[in-house]
Amino acid sequence: MSKIYNSTGHEIVIPNITDSDGVYVFDDSGKRYLDLESGVWCLPLGHKNARVNQVIKDRIDSIPHAGFCYSNAVVEDAAQTVLAITHLEDGACVFLCSGSEAIEYARQVSRHITEKPTSMTMHDSYLGSYSSVKNKGKDWYLFDWSECRNCPDQTECKSDCSKLKAIPGDISEFLFEPGSSSGFVRFPPASLIENIVGIVGANGGKIVVNEVTTGLGRTGKWFGYNHYSIKPDMIAIGKGIGNGYPVSVVVLDSRTVSELEAKPFRYMQSHQNDPLGAAVAGEVVNTLADENLIMRAQTLGRVFLKKLITLVDGKTITDVRGRGLMLAVEFREPEVADNIYKGLLENGYIVCNRGTLFRIDPPLTIGKNDFFAFVEKFRELLALHDA
Incomplete structure (x- = not known):
């Protein structure tokens, strides 16, 4: 692998995986491994899923890529399929290429609509590889919930808590990651999150849920936010939605769509709403439901x-x-x-x-x-x- 620059921070310990089947991968000596990491947490249906592979083959043989001025019905069909599992049927979807991009898109939309200067997330959240969310400077408010894990009131978080009162009023969006915590698998108390959502929403901020890792059944529900009594304005979906194919989705609720219609927003990317990615996303959702x-x-x-x-x-x-x-x-x-x-x-x-x-x-x-x-x-x- 001398010609591949590895910037992930992870060592390549199996340099030549040559085949896969369901929950297994195989190296060039034929040794079988049980993949308990699902690639990079991207394979809810396992490796080489027959239904997803067939959709990819069919789409490649018709129209895998579309331009800015023409599309294909499969994109609309996939959007309706995704909206149905989010219960935001009156909303809209944008198909992109990665979870990081989905987060960036939702953040840009939030800033555009609210015109507020500050983004908010939990102190230990991972929001992707883009510098806009990695380098959290003065335009970020990080809510440190480490003490909340041992708080005696965590099941009924008190609205007069000093930590809640300290939340600024100029939050553009609360980016909530419901469970991964930079990969360390911690779940913020429901009462805490519901209070934060209430405060940010009351001040005119958007609620954006980062479901890149927790979505598509990973936590035992369609989405990680389903464990909380909240309704997001936007949902960023990645990883599992492509079952190994690089596609992501941003789901916008109907109010956000209306706001964007009144105040147009422009974001152009070469593979935005590609038929191939959309077809894969729709098939992954349908397979998860059917099985x-x-x-x-x-x-x-x-x-x-x-x-x-x-x-x-x-x-x-x-x-x-x-x-x-x-x-x-x-x-x-x-x-x-x-x-x-x-x-x-x-x-x-x-x-x-x-x-x-x-x-x-x-x-x-x-x-x-x-x-x-x-x-x-x-x-x-x-x-x-x-x-």
């Missing part, structure tokens, strides 16, 4: 979480948490985590290693036996370490 994979993720998530909790010993493994099939195992020491990670890889298991934390985000199609075998291998490696 009842959202409920499956919820049911399996509860089972898998209980299984992982049996690994907690307070010594090596300090915590296990999750929602649906977004799971995390926390270690006390990063060196131990790294050794276990390497052992799992040698035994054919791919997880995301975040130093002291493993992220586990398998395809929603994963079977119990595969997951249970992974947990037992995990347990075996822990025992070898403790011996």
Whole structure:
């Protein structure tokens, strides 16, 4: 891989994956790995899904790309399909190429409509790779909710809390990431988020939900925000919506659409609303619905979480948490985590290693036996370490 510049910060540990099938990938020696990371959390339907692949083949043979002045009916059909699962049927969609771009688009729309100068998010949120959301300077307000995790009032967050009162009135948009927390899988209390949404909305700010990682059934519901009693103005969807194909969607509610009609907004990108990307997005949603994979993720998530909790010993493994099939195992020491990670890889298991934390985000199609075998291998490696 000497001619590939790797700027991800992640080491390439398997340099030549040559095939895939469902929850598995295969290297050039034929070794099989259980992909518990779903690529980069992008494969709710697993690798090489037949329905998605067929749509791609069909679309390539007709019209995969359109211009600014012509389109194809599949784009409108896909938009209606996406709007149906968000319950914003009177809204509209914009199809783009990545989750980062979807966040950027929603942020630009918010600034355009509200003319307010400040963006807001939680202190530990990850909002993409664009510099506009990575370099959070004076035009950002970061809500530090670290103390809220241990607050005795978190189930009924008090509106007179000093942290809530400190929220500025000039917030353009509250960008809410409902569960990933920069990859560390933490879920802000519902009462806290509902209070923040109420405050920002009352001051004229937009509510933008970042569903790039949490959407499409990952948390056991269609979207992570479905665990909260909130109604977003915009939803940024990425990763899983393409099942490995680079497409994203911004969903705009009807009020936002009306505001943009009254105050036109221009954003032009070469692959915006491409028929191929839209067709893939529509097929992914339809397949998830047809195969009842959202409920499956919820049911399996509860089972898998209980299984992982049996690994907690307070010594090596300090915590296990999750929602649906977004799971995390926390270690006390990063060196131990790294050794276990390497052992799992040698035994054919791919997880995301975040130093002291493993992220586990398998395809929603994963079977119990595969997951249970992974947990037992995990347990075996822990025992070898403790011996």
